[in-house]
Amino acid sequence: MERRRPGDRDGRREPGGRRGARRPRAAWSAVVLLAAACGKEASPPPADRAPDPPPARLRRFEIADPRSADLAFTALGAVELALFARGRGPLEVVIEEDGAPAAKSLLALSGEARSPAAVALPGAGTRALRVRVSAPAGTTLEEARVRDEEPRLPGAKRLAGALRGRSLMIVVCDALHARRLGSWGHERDTSPNVDALAREGVRFAAANAQSAWTLPSIATLFTGLEQERHGVRDYGRALDAELPTLAEAFQAAGHSTAAFVQNPVVSAPSGLARGFDRFTEYGRDAAARVPRDVRDHLAAAGAQPCFVYVHLLPPHAPYAPPRELATRFGRPTHEVDGHFAGIDRLAKAQPAADDPRVVQLAALYDNHVAWGDQLAGELFRAAAEHGRDRTVVLFLSDHGEAFAQHGDIGHERNVHDEIATIPLVLWAPGSPLTPGSVVREPVWMPDLLPSLAELFALDAGGEAHGQSFAGLLEGRDAGGARVLRLSAKYRVGTPDQRAIVFGRFKLVAPARKRPTALFDLEADPGETNDVSADHPVLAAALLGELVRWASEPLSESAAPGFVPDAKMRAALRELGYVDDGGK
Numbered sequence: 001m002e003r004r005r006p007g008d009r010d011g012r013r014e015p016g017g018r019r020g021a022r023r024p025r026a027a028w029s030a031v032v033l034l035a036a037a038c039g040k041e042a043s044p045p046p047a048d049r050a051p052d053p054p055p056a057r058l059r060r061f062e063i064a065d066p067r068s069a070d071l072a073f074t075a076l077g078a079v080e081l082a083l084f085a086r087g088r089g090p091l092e093v094v095i096e097e098d099g100a101p102a103a104k105s106l107l108a109l110s111g112e113a114r115s116p117a118a119v120a121l122p123g124a125g126t127r128a129l130r131v132r133v134s135a136p137a138g139t140t141l142e143e144a145r146v147r148d149e150e151p152r153l154p155g156a157k158r159l160a161g162a163l164r165g166r167s168l169m170i171v172v173c174d175a176l177h178a179r180r181l182g183s184w185g186h187e188r189d190t191s192p193n194v195d196a197l198a199r200e201g202v203r204f205a206a207a208n209a210q211s212a213w214t215l216p217s218i219a220t221l222f223t224g225l226e227q228e229r230h231g232v233r234d235y236g237r238a239l240d241a242e243l244p245t246l247a248e249a250f251q252a253a254g255h256s257t258a259a260f261v262q263n264p265v266v267s268a269p270s271g272l273a274r275g276f277d278r279f280t281e282y283g284r285d286a287a288a289r290v291p292r293d294v295r296d297h298l299a300a301a302g303a304q305p306c307f308v309y310v311h312l313l314p315p316h317a318p319y320a321p322p323r324e325l326a327t328r329f330g331r332p333t334h335e336v337d338g339h340f341a342g343i344d345r346l347a348k349a350q351p352a353a354d355d356p357r358v359v360q361l362a363a364l365y366d367n368h369v370a371w372g373d374q375l376a377g378e379l380f381r382a383a384a385e386h387g388r389d390r391t392v393v394l395f396l397s398d399h400g401e402a403f404a405q406h407g408d409i410g411h412e413r414n415v416h417d418e419i420a421t422i423p424l425v426l427w428a429p430g431s432p433l434t435p436g437s438v439v440r441e442p443v444w445m446p447d448l449l450p451s452l453a454e455l456f457a458l459d460a461g462g463e464a465h466g467q468s469f470a471g472l473l474e475g476r477d478a479g480g481a482r483v484l485r486l487s488a489k490y491r492v493g494t495p496d497q498r499a500i501v502f503g504r505f506k507l508v509a510p511a512r513k514r515p516t517a518l519f520d521l522e523a524d525p526g527e528t529n530d531v532s533a534d535h536p537v538l539a540a541a542l543l544g545e546l547v548r549w550a551s552e553p554l555s556e557s558a559a560p561g562f563v564p565d566a567k568m569r570a571a572l573r574e575l576g577y578v579d580d581g582g583k
């Protein structure tokens with residue numbers, strides 16, 4: 001089996017590559033088998049070209065016997081059943097909920113031609129449903145469809161357009177796990193600046209990245225689409241020129257647009273510079289220059305509102321902050337120095353999370369988190385100087401960083417808490433936002449584009465997978481859990497791991513040493529205790545969602561791909577990425 005593909009950075013992190021390669025494949029087979037056992041749904045037809053995203057949570061059932069059907073499935077919310085039949089009917093429908101009789105009805109049909117009849121199924125929330133349908137003589141049952149109602153976040157009232165005409169500075173600290181920050185409960189004082197921003201702004205306690213590494217994550221931030229839909233899943237893929245971007249939306253609203261980017265993955269050839277009047281790239285060692293350039297840019301802007309995207313590399317590896325921070329929470333040693341060679345050596349040894357070398361490495365990461373926080377703090381001050389009453393700051397990360405909590409060190413391979421939970425703070429002094437408030441409802445990266453569009457009254461065009469969270473900022477009730485879909489880095493058509501976040505629960509597949517695992521994020525935010533045996537119906541429902549999602553065709557970008565040039569390859573090599581990406 002092949003293992004070292006272009007851009008396959010983590011191939012070298014798995015000791016005995018063959019073992020590392022087979023693990024997800026075998027586990028995925030188990031996931032699919034499990035799904036086959038728990039559902040009887042028809043697979044979507046293969047498509048040459050990815051169609052528009054299908055209506056959310058629509059299932060079709062194959063009808064083998066035209067006189068009767070027996071449909072068993074798990075549901076997450078309100079459900080409508082539609083039956084298509086020819087004849088005069090009526091159809092007899094008997095419904096069981098969680099194994100008990102729930103309802104019985106006769107559905108009239110309109111005539112001899114194929115006609116639909118719909119019925120709302122009883123119950124709410126997560127439950128196992130079984131529907132038996134019988135047709136009388138002379139009536140032919142042709143198709144059954146079940147549609148789960150897509151939960152919507154509450155709409156905004158006061159806050160729609162509340163930030164219109166203000167400048168926006170987005171600050172990304174790359175590879176920053178939220179729980180390494182004080183405001184997310186870290187015991188070390190790594191983040192005085194972000195914590196201060198959160199005290200004056202709104203903190204999202206449960207924000208999720210959609211993907212596990214930089215390129216797809218930023219493409220999601222800019223488009224509101226999952227990596228499965230925007231198609232920028234690896235080096236050499238460019239964002240489809242037809243997809244509208246966040247920068248273009250600000251441009252159309254009259255903002256000047258500028259990007260200051262320190263990660264070479266976020267580049268013009270990837271299509272991610274589209275919509276920016278100015279796009280400035282920085283080398284790995286140039287972090288200190290970024291806030292100064294941003295301040296100068298804002299000072300020169302005059303009265304025109306600005307959209308500024310700042311992508312800082314810290315705390316992304318190598319963990320090498322300036323001298324004054326290099327020993328703050330831990331000292332580099334000969335064996336664990338925070339550079340790639342040492343990180344790779346350690347990853348290959350597959351240490352446990354409490355191995356002293358891992359603990360030491362995480363301390364060096366915290367040093368680098370403090371450096372990212374310091375740089376971010378300079379940017380926050382530049383935003384305040386630009387005008388507290390006319391500037392908004394959105395602080396976040398593109399994904400987290402793992403220290404063997406679930407076996408991996410670094411990022412890309414999994415979507416557990418250490419990778420998926422990102423910091424997210426929205427700061428808008430003098431606006432109707434409530435300073436110091438906390439949003440606990442789960443949100444995810446695809447929500448950002450529609451949210452900013454609603455708050456800034458932008459025409460974002462296109463279709464986002466996320467929803468605006470502006471209503472949550474008004475303290476409105478979320479009104480039911482949404483299904484958030486997370487995926488790790490893609491290898492040969494499938495990601496290493498997927499997850500479904502549903503309210504306080506998260507289903508991960510494949511999980512370590514088992515096909516799936518269900519976690520209760522409220523009781524167990526670190527995702528250590530599989531509770532699927534306590535919640536079998538929910539686990540089955542979420543697995544059904546996950547398998548249905550995994551069987552949707554992937555969108556491929558229609559934009560021409562590219563081969564990274566020598567300069568970009570050198571920059572990628574500096575960051576520990578293999579340098580043959582895009583071939």
Ligand SMILES: [Zn+2]
Pocket residue numbers: 174175213214215316398399
């Ligand atoms: Zn990143």
